[in-house]
Amino acid sequence: MEFSFDINYLFSERVTVLDQTLVPCRKSAGRPDLQAHVAKVIDELGIASAKAQQLTAPVTSASKMQAQRHQLYLLKDCKSNGGSGVVVGFLKVGYKKLFLLDLQGVHIEAEPLSVLDFYIVENLQRHGYGLELFDFMLKHKNLEPVMMAYDRPSPKLLSFLAKHYCLTQSVPQVNNFVVFEGFFLNRAVAQLRKVPSKKPDGEIKPYSLMEREVVRQEERALPWPFVPPHSPQRLISSQCSHSLSVGSSPNRVLSRAASASAPGSNRDQNPQFPVIERCRARRTNSLNRSQLGFD
Numbered sequence: 001m002e003f004s005f006d007i008n009y010l011f012s013e014r015v016t017v018l019d020q021t022l023v024p025c026r027k028s029a030g031r032p033d034l035q036a037h038v039a040k041v042i043d044e045l046g047i048a049s050a051k052a053q054q055l056t057a058p059v060t061s062a063s064k065m066q067a068q069r070h071q072l073y074l075l076k077d078c079k080s081n082g083g084s085g086v087v088v089g090f091l092k093v094g095y096k097k098l099f100l101l102d103l104q105g106v107h108i109e110a111e112p113l114s115v116l117d118f119y120i121v122e123n124l125q126r127h128g129y130g131l132e133l134f135d136f137m138l139k140h141k142n143l144e145p146v147m148m149a150y151d152r153p154s155p156k157l158l159s160f161l162a163k164h165y166c167l168t169q170s171v172p173q174v175n176n177f178v179v180f181e182g183f184f185l186n187r188a189v190a191q192l193r194k195v196p197s198k199k200p201d202g203e204i205k206p207y208s209l210m211e212r213e214v215v216r217q218e219e220r221a222l223p224w225p226f227v228p229p230h231s232p233q234r235l236i237s238s239q240c241s242h243s244l245s246v247g248s249s250p251n252r253v254l255s256r257a258a259s260a261s262a263p264g265s266n267r268d269q270n271p272q273f274p275v276i277e278r279c280r281a282r283r284t285n286s287l288n289r290s291q292l293g294f295d
Contacts (some may be wrong), residue, residue: 001045004079005037007085014135016041018072020065026218040063042072049119053154055294060092060117070094070116070264073140075133088129091121091137098149101173102184113141114149114177131164146182153178221259 016024022038039062046060065072073091096114097108120130138145145165150157158178158255161167169181 001048001087001088003041003044004082005084007041007081007087007250010034010037010041011074011076011085014076014078015133016076018065018074019047020067022062022065022068024050024074031072036294039086042090044268045074045087045119046117048121049090052119052122060090063228070095073133073137075129075136087121088124089133090117091115091133093137093141093148096151096177098150098175100149100177100179101171101183101256102174103171108184110274112147112149112179112183113143113159114151115153130160134160134164136151144182149183152176160233231254 010024013024018024018038019259022035024038042060042062042065043058046058049060050056060072064070069094075088075090076085077088078085092115093113094116095111096116097109097111098114102108102113109190118130118134120133143201145161145168152163153161167180167182171181171184172176173179237272
């Protein structure tokens with residue numbers, strides 16, 4: 001990829017490592033014109049990568065690099081373009097906190113180094129540049145490719161990994177990342193943490209069920225201003241007020257409401273009634289003390 005400015009002057013090394021500062025070398029520090037050129041190179045590469053992968057928007061840009069703690073490895077060819085150099089491609093990596101499924105289907109929390117974007121200019125592909133760039137990153141990070149995660153890898157990238165690093169057996173995941181079997185086999189136990197499973201909803205202590213029944217009965221017994229907004233008593237009260245507004249008999253409406261609120265209820269037939277009464281008395285005493293300012 002050619003540019004109107006001198007690539008060799010902008011990037012002094014064959015492979016340049018860029019971070020969120022977008023400063024490739026000391027001479028470009030404090031030079032807004034040079035940093036603008038670096039941003040243009042990154043933006044153009046990101047657009048070309050998105051087009052090659054048929055993405056709706058680039059995943060790599062200068063603004064995104066400045067906002068995230070990622071690293072971008074940029075490869076150049078210093079002899080092309082009349083000695084000004086051309087950009088061959090780039091590789092962007094970063095650490096991602098992921099929830100993965102291991103070989104047994106157990107949820108694992110990990111934060112591996114991930115390949116986030118990888119692109120070689122089309123007319124320079126199949127010349128060994130991709131392998132050179134990827135190997136440089138692995139040596140720089142002192143890492144094996146099986147220990148990495150890959151964000152939405154294209155078929156070309158999967159073929160590249162299978163050909164050069166024998167990575168073929170991936171472990172299915174529920175997200176867009178791809179990891180291979182060796183990721184779980186070779187990683188230290190301290191680097192992986194099992195996600196605790198949720199407590200089953202059915203494990204409810206018996207006394208909590210009793211307390212809930214007491215609360216429901218107290219809500220039905222509370223006077224109107226203290227009834228929760230969605231309780232049956234408040235609904236009945238609203239029905240009563242509506243009936244009174246259209247000229248109905250108050251006694252008849254209230255009697256219908258009382259009978260509707262407790263159909264077929266008989267406290268003497270409930271075997272749990274003494275226990276419920278004790279729970280209700282304990283809660284009532286606590287409520288009275290708080291209202292009188294004793295607590």
